[in-house]
Amino acid sequence: MTTEPDSSAQSAEQRGAASATVPPTDGPDGDPTRGSTTGGPAPEPAALAPPPAAPAGKATIGKADVAFKNLTRAAGLGLLALIVAIALFLVLRATHALGQNDGNFLTTQEWFPNQDPPKFGVAALLFGTIVTAAIAMVIAVPVAVGIALFITVYAPRRLASPLGYIVDLLAAVPSVVYGLWGLLVLAPHMKGIQLWLSDYFGWIPLFRADSVGRSFFVAGVVLAIMILPIVAALSREVFLQVPTAHREAALALGATRWEMIRTAVLPYGKPGVISASMLGLGRAMGETIAVALVLPASFKISWNWLEPAGNTIAANVANGWGEANDIGRGALIASGLVLFIVTMIVNIIARAIVARRRDFSGSSA
Amino acid sequence: MATRIEVTGLTAYYGKFKAVSDVNLTIEPKNVTAFIGPSGCGKSTVLRTLNRMHEVLPGARVEGRVLLDGEDLYGAGMDPVNVRRTVGMVFQRPNPFPTMSIYENVIAGLKLNGIRKKALLDERVEESLRGANLWDEVKDRLNRPGAGLSGGQQQRLCIARAIAVEPQVLLMDEPCSALDPISTLAIEDLINKLKSSFTIVIVTHNMQQASRVSDATAFFSLEKTGDPGRLVEFDKTSKIFTNPSEKRTEDYVSGRFG
Numbered sequence A: 001m002t003t004e005p006d007s008s009a010q011s012a013e014q015r016g017a018a019s020a021t022v023p024p025t026d027g028p029d030g031d032p033t034r035g036s037t038t039g040g041p042a043p044e045p046a047a048l049a050p051p052p053a054a055p056a057g058k059a060t061i062g063k064a065d066v067a068f069k070n071l072t073r074a075a076g077l078g079l080l081a082l083i084v085a086i087a088l089f090l091v092l093r094a095t096h097a098l099g100q101n102d103g104n105f106l107t108t109q110e111w112f113p114n115q116d117p118p119k120f121g122v123a124a125l126l127f128g129t130i131v132t133a134a135i136a137m138v139i140a141v142p143v144a145v146g147i148a149l150f151i152t153v154y155a156p157r158r159l160a161s162p163l164g165y166i167v168d169l170l171a172a173v174p175s176v177v178y179g180l181w182g183l184l185v186l187a188p189h190m191k192g193i194q195l196w197l198s199d200y201f202g203w204i205p206l207f208r209a210d211s212v213g214r215s216f217f218v219a220g221v222v223l224a225i226m227i228l229p230i231v232a233a234l235s236r237e238v239f240l241q242v243p244t245a246h247r248e249a250a251l252a253l254g255a256t257r258w259e260m261i262r263t264a265v266l267p268y269g270k271p272g273v274i275s276a277s278m279l280g281l282g283r284a285m286g287e288t289i290a291v292a293l294v295l296p297a298s299f300k301i302s303w304n305w306l307e308p309a310g311n312t313i314a315a316n317v318a319n320g321w322g323e324a325n326d327i328g329r330g331a332l333i334a335s336g337l338v339l340f341i342v343t344m345i346v347n348i349i350a351r352a353i354v355a356r357r358r359d360f361s362g363s364s365a
Numbered sequence B: 001m002a003t004r005i006e007v008t009g010l011t012a013y014y015g016k017f018k019a020v021s022d023v024n025l026t027i028e029p030k031n032v033t034a035f036i037g038p039s040g041c042g043k044s045t046v047l048r049t050l051n052r053m054h055e056v057l058p059g060a061r062v063e064g065r066v067l068l069d070g071e072d073l074y075g076a077g078m079d080p081v082n083v084r085r086t087v088g089m090v091f092q093r094p095n096p097f098p099t100m101s102i103y104e105n106v107i108a109g110l111k112l113n114g115i116r117k118k119a120l121l122d123e124r125v126e127e128s129l130r131g132a133n134l135w136d137e138v139k140d141r142l143n144r145p146g147a148g149l150s151g152g153q154q155q156r157l158c159i160a161r162a163i164a165v166e167p168q169v170l171l172m173d174e175p176c177s178a179l180d181p182i183s184t185l186a187i188e189d190l191i192n193k194l195k196s197s198f199t200i201v202i203v204t205h206n207m208q209q210a211s212r213v214s215d216a217t218a219f220f221s222l223e224k225t226g227d228p229g230r231l232v233e234f235d236k237t238s239k240i241f242t243n244p245s246e247k248r249t250e251d252y253v254s255g256r257f258g
């Protein structure tokens, strides 16, 4: 966990792109913190080139080489086989449930997999997942970038290093802790903000509300709090890497500090910030417990984001797994696979955004 | 368009460390003034005090006065941002903005000044790139990344970027130290051309370069490490290189020291 900022900052530097997330494929126990370890690096060792033939006099070294090669190859292939087996198992369970489905899985808004005939669909869940994650991103990313910029550019040096240290520490705390804090401490006070929003911005349909409560908005805010530290920590790391030469180039042209940020710091850090945001997004979309506790678990596509309504894929898994029968679990697995696909699509889009101006990425200089 | 710089009693610190002490000199308009001296004697430091880039570093501060056409750069109410728009700078290592195209690099400073009109920008880009002797080499690829040029071209791009905002003074800190002899000559030609419109101050370790391009030369030195650097002698370049009044200057320019 503590090494995370480093490695992703580096990946941002080297590949420019958002390598960000191995999405939490909400498997059997739907545990978000475990999800990300399952899809680890798979087939690389297997692709190892065969070592050059050892000269005669060095027979022992040759033997060790061969043994090592076989070992790594076996490990690599084994891991690959395991992943394929898991994927196959999940897909089989999912297709079995989908075969029994009386409704259209993609468009149905209900979730009754345990009745006969089962009828369930991921539409409302997917909607809720995307809306809550989007709200979280809209709130968290600008704030996180602001915090990172403050620490790297504005804060006096005596303040900057302790602040950076604190942010790194905060990022290492499991996000569910923030989620619970948001839920227990913040959410009860959200009513006022929501009323205010609906009073003054009610003319925007999204903010219209007959009654406010455990809404998408509250869930989005809780998610924002959860992902804020990690996005801020990674962005800080990225901004620290902006070479002094570029900052000074901007200043010497007569840039103010803010103009220097716009000319030198932000463009250089953009790929890294995007990949940090993708990591945050992956967490927001895969979060189970906090969202399950906020949202009323209603299966409805609601465009009034301050009203108590909605559910997300991950929260639904957490809520429904216990009492689900065989078909029910298959249905939940199918919804998890949809989440996986969505995360993948978002990542691909982010990579494309970064790659569009690859020639211009900072790493070439 | 060009400006006289008078430096009086200039002392520069990095935190508690006094890097240069009590520098007095006058830089004539439309002249090239060279700063020479052994490594660590404070040439870069003095140069960076001339456009208030010194204070950008944490803990760095300056005492004394720098008058630009009679106006104190360090006077109350003087905005460093405005100073830097009047006194441009080219750094030792070429530092074009890596995320920008050649075109965008040249207009970076203009955009800070709020100039947005495409026609005007186009005109300034061509003018500045021609001024930096780079136009013919890049006119067909203005939208390619600036970081994709050769080192010498990048340095000329940085010069174009600096002169695009039409400063009155141009400071150059070892602009050729990362370049091959051909690119170095190109830059020296450029300096000769630029001095008709700008006051130029250049730091260099290359004696031939100093004698080739400059009208006046300032020789800095320091007694021993840990001591602040001082201005030893400041005079016409021809005098410094043929008949200096200080023994230390003579030792240095003839290669017997440093």
Ligand SMILES: Nc1ncnc2c1ncn2[C@@H]1O[C@H](COP(=O)(O)OP(=O)(O)OP(=O)(O)O)[C@@H](O)[C@H]1O
Pocket: B014, B017, B019, B037, B038, B039, B040, B041, B042, B043, B044, B045, B046, B057, B229
């Ligand atoms: N950022 C800094 N922080 C602390 N001390 C510095 C800093 N930059 C320079 N110094 C010190 O100030 C003194 C003068 O440095 P300066 O860079 O001006 O020398 P210079 O004459 O330009 O040398 P060179 O020819 O090697 O570029 C040196 O003793 C150097 O160690």
Ligand SMILES: [Mg+2]
Pocket: B043, B044, B045, B173, B203
């Ligand atoms: Mg120097």
